[in-house]
Amino acid sequence: xxxxxxxxxxxxxxxxxxxxxxxAFDLGWSGIQExxxxxxVGELLWNTxxxxxxxxxxxxxxxxxxxxxxxxxxxxxxxxxxVLLVAPLxxxxxxxxxxxxxxxxxxxxxxxxxxxxxxxxxxxVYLPVVAAFxxxxxxxxxxxxxxxxxxxxxxxxVQLPQLRVxxxxxxxxxxxxxxxxxxxxxxxxxxxxxxxxxxxxxxxxNGPGATTLxxxxxxxxxxxxxxxxxxxxxxxxxxxxxxxxxxVRPVALRGLTAPALLGLAVLVGLSLAVPLxxxxxxxxxxxxALDWNLLTxxxxxxxxxxxxxxxxxTAMALPAGWLAVRARGRTTxxxxxxxxxxxxxxxxxxxxxxxxxxxRATPWLYQTVPVLLAAYAILFLPxxxxxxxxxxxxxxxxxxxxxxxxxxxxxxxxxxxxxxxLAPGIGAxxxxxxxxxxxELTATLLLAPTGTRTLATAxxxxxxxxxxxxxxxxxxxxxxxxxxxxxxxxxxxxxxxxT
Amino acid sequence: MSSxxxxxxxxxxxxxxxVLRGVDLHVPSGSFTALLGPSGCGKTTLLRIVAGFxxxxxxxxxxxxxxxxxxxxxxxxxxxxxxxxxxxEGGLFPHLTVAGNISFGLPRRQRRDGGRVRELxxxxxxxxxxxxxxxxxLSGGQQQRVxxxxxxxxxxxxxxxxxxxxxLDAALREETRTAVSAALAATGATAVLVTHDQxxxxxxxxxxxxxxxxxxxxxxxxxxLYRSPQDLDVATFVGEAVVLDADVRGGTAHCAxxxxxxxxxxxxxxxxxxxxxxxxRLSTPGSAPGEVVARVDGVDFFGHDARxxxxxxxxxxxxxxxxxxxxxxxxxxxxxxxxxxxxxxxxAATGVPAPLQPLG
Numbered sequence: 001x002x003x004x005x006x007x008x009x010x011x012x013x014x015x016x017x018x019x020x021x022x023x024a025f026d027l028g029w030s031g032i033q034e035x036x037x038x039x040x041v042g043e044l045l046w047n048t049x050x051x052x053x054x055x056x057x058x059x060x061x062x063x064x065x066x067x068x069x070x071x072x073x074x075x076x077x078x079x080x081x082x083v084l085l086v087a088p089l090x091x092x093x094x095x096x097x098x099x100x101x102x103x104x105x106x107x108x109x110x111x112x113x114x115x116x117x118x119x120x121x122x123x124x125v126y127l128p129v130v131a132a133f134x135x136x137x138x139x140x141x142x143x144x145x146x147x148x149x150x151x152x153x154x155x156x157x158v159q160l161p162q163l164r165v166x167x168x169x170x171x172x173x174x175x176x177x178x179x180x181x182x183x184x185x186x187x188x189x190x191x192x193x194x195x196x197x198x199x200x201x202x203x204x205x206n207g208p209g210a211t212t213l214x215x216x217x218x219x220x221x222x223x224x225x226x227x228x229x230x231x232x233x234x235x236x237x238x239x240x241x242x243x244x245x246x247x248v249r250p251v252a253l254r255g256l257t258a259p260a261l262l263g264l265a266v267l268v269g270l271s272l273a274v275p276l277x278x279x280x281x282x283x284x285x286x287x288x289a290l291d292w293n294l295l296t297x298x299x300x301x302x303x304x305x306x307x308x309x310x311x312x313x314t315a316m317a318l319p320a321g322w323l324a325v326r327a328r329g330r331t332t333x334x335x336x337x338x339x340x341x342x343x344x345x346x347x348x349x350x351x352x353x354x355x356x357x358x359x360r361a362t363p364w365l366y367q368t369v370p371v372l373l374a375a376y377a378i379l380f381l382p383x384x385x386x387x388x389x390x391x392x393x394x395x396x397x398x399x400x401x402x403x404x405x406x407x408x409x410x411x412x413x414x415x416x417x418x419x420x421x422l423a424p425g426i427g428a429x430x431x432x433x434x435x436x437x438x439x440e441l442t443a444t445l446l447l448a449p450t451g452t453r454t455l456a457t458a459x460x461x462x463x464x465x466x467x468x469x470x471x472x473x474x475x476x477x478x479x480x481x482x483x484x485x486x487x488x489x490x491x492x493x494x495x496x497x498x499t
Numbered sequence: 500m501s502s503x504x505x506x507x508x509x510x511x512x513x514x515x516x517x518v519l520r521g522v523d524l525h526v527p528s529g530s531f532t533a534l535l536g537p538s539g540c541g542k543t544t545l546l547r548i549v550a551g552f553x554x555x556x557x558x559x560x561x562x563x564x565x566x567x568x569x570x571x572x573x574x575x576x577x578x579x580x581x582x583x584x585x586x587x588e589g590g591l592f593p594h595l596t597v598a599g600n601i602s603f604g605l606p607r608r609q610r611r612d613g614g615r616v617r618e619l620x621x622x623x624x625x626x627x628x629x630x631x632x633x634x635x636x637l638s639g640g641q642q643q644r645v646x647x648x649x650x651x652x653x654x655x656x657x658x659x660x661x662x663x664x665x666x667l668d669a670a671l672r673e674e675t676r677t678a679v680s681a682a683l684a685a686t687g688a689t690a691v692l693v694t695h696d697q698x699x700x701x702x703x704x705x706x707x708x709x710x711x712x713x714x715x716x717x718x719x720x721x722x723x724l725y726r727s728p729q730d731l732d733v734a735t736f737v738g739e740a741v742v743l744d745a746d747v748r749g750g751t752a753h754c755a756x757x758x759x760x761x762x763x764x765x766x767x768x769x770x771x772x773x774x775x776x777x778x779x780r781l782s783t784p785g786s787a788p789g790e791v792v793a794r795v796d797g798v799d800f801f802g803h804d805a806r807x808x809x810x811x812x813x814x815x816x817x818x819x820x821x822x823x824x825x826x827x828x829x830x831x832x833x834x835x836x837x838x839x840x841x842x843x844x845x846x847a848a849t850g851v852p853a854p855l856q857p858l859g
Contacts, residue, residue, distance in 0.1 A: 394593070398586055398590045399590060399592060401547075401550070401552045401577070401584065401586075402584055402586060402590050402592075402649075403592075403603065404551070404552070404576070404577040404578045405550055405551070405552075405577050405578070405580070405582055405583060405584035405604075405650070406578075406583075406603050406604025406649070406650075406652075406653060407578045407579070407581070407604050407653060408578055408603070408604070409578060416603075417592060420594045421592075421593070421594055
């Protein structure tokens with residue numbers, strides 16, 4: 001029963017991927033050759049690759065530098081800096097992009113795109129590196145210093161090698177997000193696969209051009225995902241050692257304190273103050289024309305969609321998450337991995353696949369809320385599966401056995417043991433899905449029924465017609481809704497900070 | 500309170516890896532029995548079958564006269580067996596307080612009764628003020644005691660303890676053992692303790708069941724087990740041993756430690772003898788004719804007593820256990836005499852690569 005449900009969920013998750021594969025077979029090798037080996041595709045590949053590489057390098061430098069300052073040096077106000085360095089995550093990338101381009105229209109270049117996506121994505125590297133720094137045994141650093149190594153040599157020869165796994169994980173996360181990024185790059189008019197697919201779709205609906213581009217993009221994602229899975233397998237070893245129990249003696253910066261503070265201030269200023277300031281500016285400009293009713297109804301629609309998707313997606317994650325822990329085996333691992341695989345497909349591809357499938361197979365479902373909810377489920381299942389899975393791990397079968405020996409029936413155990421233990425994990429998973437849906441743009445643009453406006457699409461249509469003042473309020477509401485999740489993220493990692 | 504009778508229980512996991520190969524065990528009502536064996540011998544599997552978490556492939560389990568598993572009908576589910584279970588790490592429900600954990604198995608009306616919880620906390624020697632704490636705020640020893648109180652709360656006919664002290668450090672282990680023993684004795688519950696720690700089994704239990712490779716090897720009281728183990732394997736498992744090759748002639752074993760009287764009748768011929776280190780006595784060498792002189796290889800001083808490692812002239816090493824008063828120094832020659840009698844085992848019963856066995 002549980003297995004059947006998990007299989008059904010996995011099948012849904014793999015639907016877009018299956019569509020791309022089926023399409024490729026249908027097209028045949030010669031058709032693919034004709035559509036893929038074109039100068040246009042080469043150009044997009046070059047654009048995408050250099051943006052991904054540049055962003056990953058920049059994010060690593062910023063993320064590791066900031067994490068080292070906050071975790072291992074005497075820089076003043078480390079707690080506050082930590083929160084400020086995670087905070088850019090509360091601003092969706094396309095809002096970052098809006099904030100910059102609306103102030104500096106000249107940013108529609110490679111350098112501009114690199115700047116904007118780096119500023120919105122560097123916390124993806126910063127967070128795991130901070131966590132890794134906390135897991136490092138300070139005794140190793142002390143030993144290295146005792147052997148005569150300088151602070152720089154300690155960083156390079158002792159800390160950096162141990163951060164490798166966290167750094168790789170963060171880099172892959174940045175790369176996968178960037179491959180799927182649509183809104184931010186479209187707004188900056190920087191052509192990559194996602195924006196090209198969207199333009200093709202606008203021009204020819206679901207023509208072969210869009211689908212083959214989607215196929216190439218999916219291939220890129222799968223390569224990265226394979227790397228991620230291989231890395232995840234090793235990560236458990238890296239985390240095997242117990243966390244540091246002894247407080248770390250921070251490196252005294254002395255004369256370098258001022259430059260360090262300046263560096264952090266510039267980073268936070270660019271990644272947080274500029275977007276928020278820009279939003280405030282446009283908000284003030286457009287305040288007179290603000291339509292409160294429209295804003296309220298759009299927020300209501302978004303919250304409703306988010307809540308429904310959260311409940312639905314978490315419910316769908318339960319069988320896979322449960323089986324992955326309680327019935328560990330080849331099949332259940334495969335089922336769990338299928339949900340990850342399905343969601344590594346960018347939102348634009350998921351949307352494209354669902355549009356085509358719903359038109360061909362179930363025309364009565366085309367442009368309805370269920371299809372949109374299905375897209376959300378496919379995209380955000382892993383967030384729910386991961387949290388449900390770790391919640392099930394917190395409730396080992398031992399508790400069931402003990403409760404049974406105390407005379408508790410199966411139903412009684414579900415009520416008094418299993419549900420209370422799973423509830424926090426299920427809640428956290430639902431909250432993560434909810435927040436992701438609230439700021440989702442790409443799939444919503446393509447799949448929302450005519451007349452259904454979410455915060456993201458309303459923001460998008462206003463900013464596309466360069467009505468920045470009308471767009472800003474929607475962005476502000478999105479940032480406010482996403483902020484709690486960011487606070488949670490930073491608080492979780494803040495525990496055990498060394499002061 | 501009721502007795503426990505296990506008859507011919509077998510259990511295999513997967514394709515033909517037998518874990519239990521026909522275990523018979525009787526635990527009298529109100530007694531404390533330890534299931535002792537090295538890890539992997541099947542003792543935890545047996546415990547889980549008794550508790551009802553697992554089913555035997557064959558054989559029966561009976562509580563008093565009631566067959567609960569392997570009988571003609573369906574086996575009785577765990578929740579209807581009335582067996583208390585104390586898992587290895589305590590297994591306290593993390594979302595409930597101490598009071599919530601202890602009262603978990605009580606009927607609904609009694610759950611809110613704080614008096615019953617206080618009574619049980621007192622029984623296991625804990626402060627009643629702990630009732631409102633969460634499990635993660637307790638020390639390991641306190642968690643184990645709460646787990647025992649939780650198991651005892653519904654007044655079970657039998658309590659099963661699955662290596663409950665193995666995760667505690669030495670000092671805490673002693674204290675927790677004493678408190679748990681007292682609580683079990685006070686309620687008069689029949690108890691079965693699974694352990695791989697021979698000192699724990701010998702000190703706590705009324706009877707010890709030694710298990711090996713899925714079989715029950717010996718079931719007896721702790722003293723008999725230590726003094727008359729079934730075979731050399733059991734002997735070396737339940738305590739430090741001196742095992743020597745010997746030649747038995749007319750009730751006396753001739754071995755590297757001289758002539759030692761043997762226990763019971765044993766036919767003349769080659770044999771292996773077992774002595775305990777505390778049976779060896781050391782004195783200044785010199786006077787007596789035919790005395791065995793050994794060289795002191797090393798001394799491990801423990802405070803209350805000490806272990807002296809002795810190199811015997813016939814190229815073997817044995818240990819003597821001495822009180823901590825006057826100890827020889829390393830390198831000195833000492834005369835070794837044996838107090839009491841030796842246990843004799845047939846030569847075939849070797850295969851014990853114990854470190855204390857003479858080489859060659």
